[in-house]
Amino acid sequence: MADANVESNALLAELEPTVRARFLPYFQRVDLRRADVIHSDGQMVEWVYFPLTGLVAVLTQTIAGESVQTGMIGCNGAVGVLEAFGSGRFRSRGEVQIPGTALRVGVGRYREMVHSSPALQAAVEQHLEMLVTEARQLMACNALHPIEGRLSRSILDALDRSCLDRVLPLTQEALAQMLGAQRTSVSGCIAKLQRRGLIRSSRGAIEVLDVARLEQVACDCRVSLALAKDEIWTTPDRQRSASG
Ligand SMILES: [Zn+2]
Structure with missing residues (x-):
């Protein structure tokens, strides 16, 4: 897949050239069409999606059937990265909100790719820390702003x-x-x-x-999250240089 534009996604952009060349054949380019459900609530994750353009909403549903958006992932991250290393089950719904394109890779290959790439592993960890930070911030935002x-x-x-x-x-x-x-x-x-x-x-x-x-x-959550992102994305470099 020579024209994969992997650099358009913040996580894939971190891949070392040799790892990228090895795993590129396993990537599939897919259209993200509005209202497509790429991960269903409670189902096993088969693919990890790396959006290049467009937006995927993470929607959390109550037992009564009401749903609220609890996340928004585009070219800044990927959908399914957390579950791929946990239970393997997506506990919300991943639904395309803004059409675009994504690269997807099977969950087994994804795990293999992360284990082969220290740079991707660091980027995924940073992405996960950012997701948790964002969820906490937005809980405060919903209550206060x-x-x-x-x-x-x-x-x-x-x-x-x-x-x-x-x-x-x-x-x-x-x-x-x-x-x-x-x-x-x-x-x-x-x-x-x-x-x-x-x-x-x-x-x-x-x-x-x-x-x-x-x-x-x-609201000032935008500034708070921008500052958090700067810190989260630079901390591992500092730790590596301190321990090395
Ligand atoms: Zn806010």
Whole structure:
């Protein structure tokens, strides 16, 4: 797979050239189509997905059948990395929210690849630490921060992780699910941000017109998580140099 563009994914970009050449034949390029379920709740993980573009929502469902988004993974990470080394079972639903493309690799090959690549192993560990940090931060965010700031942060996060340029094919319903909020509250906030010239909402899409001003409206979880990411992605290097 010569044109795999593995560099587009933050984890695969870390692969050493020899490991990449060895495992590339086992990668499959797949389209991520809106609403495709790539991992079902409670089922065994067969593939680990590395998005190159687009966005996968992690949705957690109650026994009563209600679901709320508890994660958002795009070119910044991969879906199934944690489960592949644990029970092997995905305990939420991985559903495509923004269409794009991904590379996927069978779970057995994935484990073999991680064991062959110290750089990928470090990147996966950093990704997992970041996922846990993000889950904790967003729990606080949901309890404490007003919806306008949360919405602005979510739009910016989705823009970063989908590797798209300005236009996000996201419906207001998807944004409401992302925030665990009523659709009417989300629509009201979108109208407000649009009047201020920060975004433009059209049928099934949000266009970001002014990233800098949207950053100012976003809740400060965006800054907290950016700082955490910087620390998490640089710490292993410091540890290696200290022990070496
Ligand atoms: Zn927040």
